[in-house]
Structures are given as C-alpha cells and as structure tokens.
Amino acid sequence: MCKTATINKIIPMSLVDGPGNRTAIFFQGCNFNCSYCHNPETIKKCINCGECVSHCPVGALKMIDGKVLWDENKCIDCDTCIKVCPHGSTPKTYEYTVDDLMEKIEENIPFIEGITTSGGECTLNFEFLEKLFIKVKSLGLTSLVDTNGFISLKSPMMEGLVKAADGFMLDIKSMNEEEHINLTGRPNKTVIENAVYLASIGKLQEIRTVLIEGNKNRETVENITKLLQPYPNITYKLISYRPFGVREEFLQLKSIEKKQKEELKEIAIMNGIKVIDC
Ligand code: SF4
C-alpha cells in the first residue's frame, strides 16, 4: 500500500458533504474527466515539471529535489499556478499519511459527526481509506465516501473499504451509456452495478445527478429510481447545473428549467425515492 495520499483540500467542518457536521477531505486525482467538473485541477496529479514555479507572484512555490513544494502560509490563492499549468493540475497539494490526517480530524472533535472523503476520486486510494476509516471508527466517528463509482465495489480488493465505510454517496451522471461516456469519458456499467450493490447491503447513503439542458435527464431519473425502487430510504439529490469553476470550453452548458425539474422530482417520488432539490 502507498503510505501517503495526495490531498488537495481539507474542510475542517462542512455541512454539505453528507449528513451533519463533517470533516471533508478531497483527494487529488480522478479516473473520470467530467465536462462539468467544478475543480478540474483535481483530475490529474502534478508531474513536477516546474513550469508554474516562476509564475507565483509571492514565492510560495519552490522546486526542491525535482519536486514542487507549496508553502500554504505564503500563498495568496491567486490560482495563477493552476491557470498556467500545461498539465491541467495544481501544485497546491500535500502528501498525508493516515496518521497525519487523523491529527487533522482529531482537531475537529467534538464538533463533527464524522468524515467524508471526496475528490478527485478518493476510492483510487482504497487501501489508504480502509486504514483511515478503521482509525476514524475507533474515535466513535462515521466515514462516508463520495465516489463516481467507477471501481467495482464488489471486487475482492474493495471488500475492506466497503466494510470499513459507513456509507457511500454516488454520482450517477447518466443512465444512458453513450451520454455517460460523452460526459465523463467512461462507461456507466460499473457505476450502476455499484448503486444496486450498495443499496442491497444498506450502504447507499445518497445518489446524485447533475441536470444539464439537452441531457437525457428523464431517462436517467426514470431508470435509476425504478432500479432502486426495492430499496427504501435512499435519497436522490437532483442538482441544477451551475457553471462555477468549470473549464472555459464548458461554460455554455445550462441547467434545465424549473418546470422540467419539478417533473423529474415527481417521477422519482412516484418510484418511492426521496428527493432533495439542490
Ligand atoms: S495560488 Fe498560491 S501558489 Fe499558486 S501562484 Fe498564487 S500565490 Fe502562488
């Protein structure tokens, strides 16, 4: 197992990353390339090319032994380094061990119910997460995973993570295979299988779909809610698309009309799924 994981951001207390107050940990690196990603710089890991270093206006970046080091205390968050990175990445990350992260999490006790790991795609670090969640549980806290569901959670290598996690929040970008590939660069077969599997073992905390004008939104909402009909208590977040942070070439994407969203909510409710309008 890799002893460290690359962390993009830690939000000590978040009310929007799962139920209750949680420490949210965002991992760097993703196996999707979603057109509407709000943090596209989290997709690829930095390759230490050094290109961004001279562009930092306050000297917060240094190249030491072939690696770019970021000084958070000097950084003024201008994001110039992200804008100039030819690789679409960011130097603003840290390598954390499980124990380093536990120290950060423990600072937030007793104000949090637990942690949520997100990204990027946090399940790429599945062994690291398993170890982290076991330690989190020993403190009486819960662990949730925010995932794109591309790695099969039924596979033997993921068994430990599924056991250690209290629940999963799963994005289902589209139930239409072709559309899913267009949106993310990857097929949706495993994502759908993971949704049903997690629901069947009582670990599907929440599903989400981002609603974009022109997408097959009705097909997605109808099919996923029918598939999950046998499993009550699942929450479905229907999220209106907002263009914050997206790459310039995708700024033209729009959310659907309020009336269309109401119709989609009704379909989900008719199929017995609780809806949260976001
Ligand atoms: S975001 Fe921080 S590290 Fe990046 S260029 Fe600006 S000051 Fe430098």
Ligand code: SF4
């Ligand atoms: S963040 Fe980008 S530009 Fe800076 S060192 Fe890493 S890959 Fe190179």
